Amino acid sequence: MSQGQPQRRRPDQSAVQEPIKYGDVFNVSGELADRPVAPRDAATAQAAENLVLGENPRGVPAAVMQSAATYNERFGLVGHLDSTKVAREEGVTVTETINPDGNRVVTEKVAGQVVAQYVEPPVPMASPGGALDRDVITIGEALEASALTAGDKPIEQSDAAAIQAAEMRATGRNEISPGGVTAVAQYAASVNPRDVNKTKLGDVLEDATEKLPADKPVTREDAKAVIGAEIRNSPNMATTPGGVAESLAAAAGLNQNGG
Helix, strand or coil: CCCCCCCCCCCCHHHCCCCCEHHHHCCCCHHHHCCECCHHHHHHHHHHHHHHHCCCCCCCHHHHHHHHHHHHHHCCCCCCCCCCHHHHHHCEEEEEEECCCCCEEEEEEECCEEEEEEEECCCCCCCCHHHCCCCCCEHHHHHHHHHHHCCCCECCHHHHHHHHHHHHHHHCCCCCCCCCHHHHHHHHHHHHHHCCCCCEHHHHHCCHHHHCCCCCECCHHHHHHHHHHHHHCCCCCCCCCCCHHHHHHHHHHHHHCCC
């Protein structure tokens, strides 16, 4: 494969066996799981999100569906005006409620099945970007650094595990954000072995600070958790040079030494 300047590749029909289905990107079952994500479905989801949320945030189900539908259409697996019968008949919905703790709970469903549910506290515990002390390096910034130092590396299971550990340390939660860096990395790790146009670290992590629902300064404990996750899932039991684990380790060292 050429190592020269990246170029957009033309669709190779022979290299694509299956469209991206709902079951590939969401935890759904039954008929919906086996249906390809279609452009009309994505448009409906975007409209529903915009109606309830007032915007179409990055990394939420509509964005995931749009990416999948674009891929499917690009390879001629669905038509531009196609929709999925079960989604068309049973609908795409976005609802919001307030739980007893005063938190806003947003639930998104396709054909009656929950594809995302996330809780937004009235006062965020941490905020990405400028709200943090600029003298420290955050987890999101360390992930972005790995997009620069190892951005051309195709994502493998070890990378996805490291990214998941990093996201969980950043948010303080055990669940991952639908359509966030971990979800995209896990999907990439599952399809890269059979996809000629492999998704790389740089594709997923170049805007990590914007994609994380929360962020925090990198600590030694964060770095140790990410290093352990990457090594445990690596065939050779080692970290990737310049990859996620090493970027967090470097950031933790700089933070501990005061930059």
